[in-house]
């Protein structure tokens with residue numbers, strides 16, 4: 288049966304998109320967020336897959352910066368610079384938040400600028416209790432409340448630290464004229480980035496949580512800044528300006544085990560763990576998971592979402608939880624450097640994958656085999 292009134296906790300990409308879809312379908316929607324629109328720590332990179340899948344987002348392109356130039360720097364200092372035909376747009380989170388909330392509001396969703404502190408199940412549905420003393424009864428509740436989701440912790444338990452990446456990032460309030468950059472370092476199972484935008488630039492570092500001291504991550508980030516004159520000239524005070532944040536990075540078994548829907552509740556976006564375990568990209572899958580959840584609620588069978596979410600993860604995320612740890616082994620990082628230096632196939636594949644492209648698995652395997660043979664022979 289289709290629930291009539293839905294309470295959504297969190298108005299990030301997952302919650303706002305869900306609110307838009309459900310309100311558009313004529314359901315009563317109440318969406319909470321005490322911060323949105325805000326500069327959530329995020330590089331704001333939106334891949335071509337997102338634009339292809341959700342053409343309704345196209346007007347956002349005019350508020351973003353189309354990154355066509357890419358640079359990859361490997362652990363051995365090999366550089367790959369390239370241009371791509373499908374740019375990766377960077378859009379600040381405040382702009383993305385405002386755009387999505389406007390869409391939800393114009394479809395008829397009701398917004399509450401409050402934080403949900405608790406919820407209780409009762410015979411008539413769920414009661415949501417917020418930090419302003421408000422109480423609202425809804426038939427169905429969705430936790431779209433991000434990586435540290437209250438709804439997930441209360442209903443499914445806390446995740447172990449191996450299910451998170453830890454990041455330090457700075458949003459520099461000016462554009463920087465460098466290609467969109469990913470830099471790898473010997474001894475780091477992660478990467479640093481520079482994501483230029485229209486009027487700001489995100490730089491940062493992400494790696495498996497619990498594995499490194501903050502000191503170590505700051506020193507890698509400082510190395511990246513010092514090697515880029517456009518950044519070192521800005522005299523950034525990384526320790527004062529960097530913001531720490533977690534990103535879901537589920538292990539293979541956590542992807543298999545994660546429950547995302549129950550009798551009166553569901554999880555979407557980061558709250559469900561739907562971010563890429565290696566790149567940390569999660570905006571696309573936040574919207575994609577919310578879209579699947581909207582379809583299942585509107586069809587009157589919210590429980591169907593569990594299998595749809597699993598299929599999405601199988602197609603887009605689960606594999607990376609297996610190859611990610613292998614890719615970051617020191618030997619593999621060196622092999623990757625050699626492949627970038629010597630193999631045309633490896634360079635082509637990297638350029639295809641890094642902006643968030645999704646080539647067919649068999650095509651990836653064939654190119655990988657060709658690349659390895661070009662290096663070894």
Ligand SMILES: Cc1cc2nc3c(=O)[nH]c(=O)nc-3n(C[C@H](O)[C@H](O)[C@H](O)COP(=O)(O)OP(=O)(O)OC[C@H]3O[C@@H](n4cnc5c(N)ncnc54)[C@H](O)[C@@H]3O)c2cc1C
Nearest residue numbers: 297299300301329330331332403433556557568569570573
């Ligand atoms: C440093 C960094 C860089 C990143 N860069 C990229 C990138 O370039 N591209 C990409 O695709 N992804 C990136 N990501 C990941 C991306 O930010 C997330 O995957 C994405 O924001 C998930 O969307 P969401 O809607 O699930 O959650 P969120 O965007 O986290 O939204 C959750 C919302 O819920 C609200 N909320 C939380 N608790 C409550 C409560 N109790 N009551 C009311 N509201 C609540 C919060 O205020 C927040 O607005 C990055 C992440 C980090 C940390």
